[in-house]
Amino acid sequence: MxxxxxxxxxxxxxxxxxxxxxxxxxxxxxRKVWEETGVRIILAPPYTEIRRIIEVVEGTEIEVYGxxxxxxxxxxxxxxxxxxxxxxAGAHGVILNHSEHRLKLADINWLIKRAQKLGLKTLVCxxxxxxxxxxxxxxxxxxxxxxxELIGTGIPVSKAKPEVITGSVELIRRVxxxxxxxxxxxxxxxxxxxxxxxxxxxxxxxxxAIVKAKKPYDVIKDMALKALNAIK
Amino acid sequence: MxxxxxxxxxxxxxxxxxxxxxxxxxxxxxRKVWEETGVRIILAPPYTEIRRIIEVVEGTEIEVYGxxxxxxxxxxxxxxxxxxxxxxAGAHGVILNHSEHRLKLADINWLIKRAQKLGLKTLVCxxxxxxxxxxxxxxxxxxxxxxxELIGTGIPVSKAKPEVITGSVELIRRVxxxxxxxxxxxxxxxxxxxxxxxxxxxxxxxxxAIVKAKKPYDVIKDMALKALNAIK
Amino acid sequence: MxxxxxxxxxxxxxxxxxxxxxxxxxxxxxRKVWEETGVRIILAPPYTEIRRIIEVVEGTEIEVYGxxxxxxxxxxxxxxxxxxxxxxAGAHGVILNHSEHRLKLADINWLIKRAQKLGLKTLVCxxxxxxxxxxxxxxxxxxxxxxxELIGTGIPVSKAKPEVITGSVELIRRVxxxxxxxxxxxxxxxxxxxxxxxxxxxxxxxxxAIVKAKKPYDVIKDMALKALNAIK
Amino acid sequence: MxxxxxxxxxxxxxxxxxxxxxxxxxxxxxRKVWEETGVRIILAPPYTEIRRIIEVVEGTEIEVYGxxxxxxxxxxxxxxxxxxxxxxAGAHGVILNHSEHRLKLADINWLIKRAQKLGLKTLVCxxxxxxxxxxxxxxxxxxxxxxxELIGTGIPVSKAKPEVITGSVELIRRVxxxxxxxxxxxxxxxxxxxxxxxxxxxxxxxxxAIVKAKKPYDVIKDMALKALNAIK
Numbered sequence: 001m002x003x004x005x006x007x008x009x010x011x012x013x014x015x016x017x018x019x020x021x022x023x024x025x026x027x028x029x030x031r032k033v034w035e036e037t038g039v040r041i042i043l044a045p046p047y048t049e050i051r052r053i054i055e056v057v058e059g060t061e062i063e064v065y066g067x068x069x070x071x072x073x074x075x076x077x078x079x080x081x082x083x084x085x086x087x088x089a090g091a092h093g094v095i096l097n098h099s100e101h102r103l104k105l106a107d108i109n110w111l112i113k114r115a116q117k118l119g120l121k122t123l124v125c126x127x128x129x130x131x132x133x134x135x136x137x138x139x140x141x142x143x144x145x146x147x148x149e150l151i152g153t154g155i156p157v158s159k160a161k162p163e164v165i166t167g168s169v170e171l172i173r174r175v176x177x178x179x180x181x182x183x184x185x186x187x188x189x190x191x192x193x194x195x196x197x198x199x200x201x202x203x204x205x206x207x208x209a210i211v212k213a214k215k216p217y218d219v220i221k222d223m224a225l226k227a228l229n230a231i232k
Numbered sequence: 233m234x235x236x237x238x239x240x241x242x243x244x245x246x247x248x249x250x251x252x253x254x255x256x257x258x259x260x261x262x263r264k265v266w267e268e269t270g271v272r273i274i275l276a277p278p279y280t281e282i283r284r285i286i287e288v289v290e291g292t293e294i295e296v297y298g299x300x301x302x303x304x305x306x307x308x309x310x311x312x313x314x315x316x317x318x319x320x321a322g323a324h325g326v327i328l329n330h331s332e333h334r335l336k337l338a339d340i341n342w343l344i345k346r347a348q349k350l351g352l353k354t355l356v357c358x359x360x361x362x363x364x365x366x367x368x369x370x371x372x373x374x375x376x377x378x379x380x381e382l383i384g385t386g387i388p389v390s391k392a393k394p395e396v397i398t399g400s401v402e403l404i405r406r407v408x409x410x411x412x413x414x415x416x417x418x419x420x421x422x423x424x425x426x427x428x429x430x431x432x433x434x435x436x437x438x439x440x441a442i443v444k445a446k447k448p449y450d451v452i453k454d455m456a457l458k459a460l461n462a463i464k
Numbered sequence: 465m466x467x468x469x470x471x472x473x474x475x476x477x478x479x480x481x482x483x484x485x486x487x488x489x490x491x492x493x494x495r496k497v498w499e500e501t502g503v504r505i506i507l508a509p510p511y512t513e514i515r516r517i518i519e520v521v522e523g524t525e526i527e528v529y530g531x532x533x534x535x536x537x538x539x540x541x542x543x544x545x546x547x548x549x550x551x552x553a554g555a556h557g558v559i560l561n562h563s564e565h566r567l568k569l570a571d572i573n574w575l576i577k578r579a580q581k582l583g584l585k586t587l588v589c590x591x592x593x594x595x596x597x598x599x600x601x602x603x604x605x606x607x608x609x610x611x612x613e614l615i616g617t618g619i620p621v622s623k624a625k626p627e628v629i630t631g632s633v634e635l636i637r638r639v640x641x642x643x644x645x646x647x648x649x650x651x652x653x654x655x656x657x658x659x660x661x662x663x664x665x666x667x668x669x670x671x672x673a674i675v676k677a678k679k680p681y682d683v684i685k686d687m688a689l690k691a692l693n694a695i696k
Numbered sequence: 697m698x699x700x701x702x703x704x705x706x707x708x709x710x711x712x713x714x715x716x717x718x719x720x721x722x723x724x725x726x727r728k729v730w731e732e733t734g735v736r737i738i739l740a741p742p743y744t745e746i747r748r749i750i751e752v753v754e755g756t757e758i759e760v761y762g763x764x765x766x767x768x769x770x771x772x773x774x775x776x777x778x779x780x781x782x783x784x785a786g787a788h789g790v791i792l793n794h795s796e797h798r799l800k801l802a803d804i805n806w807l808i809k810r811a812q813k814l815g816l817k818t819l820v821c822x823x824x825x826x827x828x829x830x831x832x833x834x835x836x837x838x839x840x841x842x843x844x845e846l847i848g849t850g851i852p853v854s855k856a857k858p859e860v861i862t863g864s865v866e867l868i869r870r871v872x873x874x875x876x877x878x879x880x881x882x883x884x885x886x887x888x889x890x891x892x893x894x895x896x897x898x899x900x901x902x903x904x905a906i907v908k909a910k911k912p913y914d915v916i917k918d919m920a921l922k923a924l925n926a927i928k
Binding site: 133139 | 833
């Protein structure tokens with residue numbers, strides 16, 4: 001059975017787009033695209049919005065992830081978010097080590113292992129193929145290689161640095177046969193998603209192109225359809 | 233007009249007490265105590281629970297605060313919580329510089345000023361009278377002096393180190409006439425709250441004694457009544 | 465007795481200027497200026513150069529400071545520099561909370577108190593008048609207010625933001641009568657030093673204008689002479 | 697040609713043992729052992745002592761490493777130590793990611809690559825076999841797997857957790873054929889070194905057992921001789 005392509009949406013902390021009514025509208029758009037295409041969609045809203053986004057996507061297969069989790073056990077840890085906080089809020093997974101929120105190596109490993117015990121999926125980011133492979137050694141569910149210098153630029157990694165994608169796939173597969181490989185940075189359109197999948201990944205991690213879009217539905221739908229085309 | 237005494241409840245990240253149904257029950261208990269006593273109550277739940285707690289206390293004067301905020305502007309900041317995230321979630325204020333989440337001095341100042349512009353109250357923690365006074369220079373709404381070595385011990389600062397409280401009040405008043413002065417660490421009962429107020433503060437910052445209590449209502453009620461007695 | 469004006473030189477980590485032969489030459493230039501003017505000179509080289517710089521200035525009143533110290537006790541702390549490491553290396557003091565190496569408020573206080581016990585002078589930086597006053601509450605030997613946006617620009621704070629200097633002096637003096645007040649950021653010439661002292665400080669914290677100068681001796685000498693003129 | 701066994705000594709920041717005359721005596725002891733045995737010895741003193749230790753071991757093959765380096769380029773970085781600071785001080789290499797000074801994954805990779813360009817050897821620590829393998833993917837010269845819970849206990853990893861050593865060797869060799877594999881944590885005697893090498897490593901990373909020893913020479917000599925026996 002072929003794997004479903006993945007469109008993972010990192011809401012980040014854009015004001016006002018990542019919050020409140022904007023965040024709800026984004027989740028509703030994603031829900032509609034999922035209903036129409038069945039593409040695997042992951043939404044990663046700010047901590048404060050997780051519960052409401054989960055309500056919106058209830059009854060679908062859309063997954064809601066935390067954007068990060070702190071490498072701590074629950075307890076007297078004021079202002080930190082342990083994995084258990086995400087579980088309690090109903091989240092299905094967590095992004096770890098995003099280029100805007102890098103983690104220490106030992107903590108990435110600790111969080112992956114603990115997330116597995118808690119039933120949370122892990123999507124771990126890396127900046128270059130080598131660190132992507134290093135992360136893959138630790139056994140997460142997904143690895144997303146994103147060159148930080150392209151993040152937010154609108155210059156898609158699939159065009160500007162296709163060798164990052166092919167190199168990542170090659171290095172990662174040497175050490176881990178099963179991990180799902182995503183890419184990201186500058187992904188703006190369905191064509192970028194198509195190219196990313198054709199270069200060997202199973203999907204993309206996208207932020208501003210969707211989150212700050214005038215019509216998020218249109219962008220997600222375009223990406224979903226091109227992703228399905230690419231995977232055939 | 234006399235100031236109302238303050239009972240501020242830091243939910244921290246206790247599992248399962250700070251989350252889900254436990255968090256809701258705690259908020260409902262606080263609501264009941266507020267309805268019965270009118271004491272000023274501040275609730276600081278984990279980020280993921282803020283929206284739900286706010287729904288519970290709607291229509292009361294209970295305030296809901298973030299436990300922390302990251303010293304950043306909104307934007308491409310994956311997994312961070314800017315003050316704007318709290319505003320969007322409906323929060324009324326924020327705790328800053330808790331001993332479990334210390335901030336850099338320049339960031340405390342930046343956050344206080346930005347919170348003021350955004351209409352968020354600030355409750356800034358400090359470990360000793362000197363740092364309490366340093367914080368007071370920056371003009372927050374509240375300063376809470378909490379000796380870290382007593383936090384979570386059940387040994388109340390008002391008994392173990394009354395000189396920390398009187399010393400804080402003295403040093404803080406030299407540099408700031410208006411800031412509300414709280415204390416905390418080991419506060420377990422209404423008697424501890426009474427003592428803290430008699431030593432010159434306007435109230436307390438409490439965590440485990442309420443959050444992990446079998447009957448949170450009883451503890452909050454006891455603290456609220458003794459606080460009212462003390463303030464007369 | 466009038467206080468001596470201060471020229472404090474932060475070597476930072478410029479390559480190659482802050483290291484090796486360049487660092488030695490800088491220290492020798494400072495020594496010569498001290499011998500000719502008697503101005504109070506503080507040199508803050510990288511950790512790795514402290515011992516050699518101390519040898520160069522032996523027999524003078526030039527003081528050698530660490531650029532930072534980690535807020536830790538000695539022990540199993542691989543790769544950290546406790547205050548004791550500076551004492552052992554022969555240093556006379558330490559810069560704390562530089563804008564490029566901010567510290568948490570509680571740690572600034574801890575380090576000031578511990579430095580005092582160990583006989584090390586403390587020069588604590590701040591970004592704005594308010595944080596300068598907050599720091600002054602903690603009782604360091606010197607406070608240097610430096611607007612980060614001017615650091616390294618060559619645009620002297622004494623011209624671009626004289627109100628930062630006068631505001632700092634005013635706020636700091638309200639809470640601390642004795643602390644020595646310095647300023648910095650963009651200080652490039654003796655004229656800038658002159659202006660800074662005339663605005664109420666006792667001297668300056670300088671980096672690139674001296675460290676990256678073709679002839680450090682000329683710059684230090686110019687600053688020292690103008691400082692003496694200003695203080696008269 | 698057989699590889700030489702390695703005894704790497706992490707001075708840490710013990711007071712007074714890691715500094716001043718104690719540090720010099722330790723380096724002289726190491727020098728004597730090297731002259732008598734030819735074992736590969738690595739010394740990692742605090743930043744402030746590097747230059748003096750290098751003078752002591754001049755003319756030998758003993759290598760001097762930094763205990764850490766900050767993941768930064770040289771420049772306006774007050775109080776930080778870029779790799780270039782170590783090069784300028786004459787160091788031959790650097791320890792990275794020690795359990796007391798963990799680094800972010802992307803920074804470990806960046807530092808390894810930059811160290812290679814600068815001619816510095818890299819000894820990268822990890823806490824468990826999986827992270828040891830992750831680090832090995834990045835191509836450092838040496839990987840040292842050290843269970844943090846045994847560090848400083850005197851309970852040698854080679855006895856308490858031999859499976860950590862054999863597991864590390866197995867996982868690391870799958871992804872990197874050439875990296876030198878060390879172990880550490882609780883290593884106290886020559887027998888511990890012997891066991892560590894017999895379990896598949898090329899040597900050990902030791903701290904308190906040597907640094908705080910009454911007679912460092914005796915301990916280093918014992919370890920060197922047993923290491924040579926083990927490697928035969």
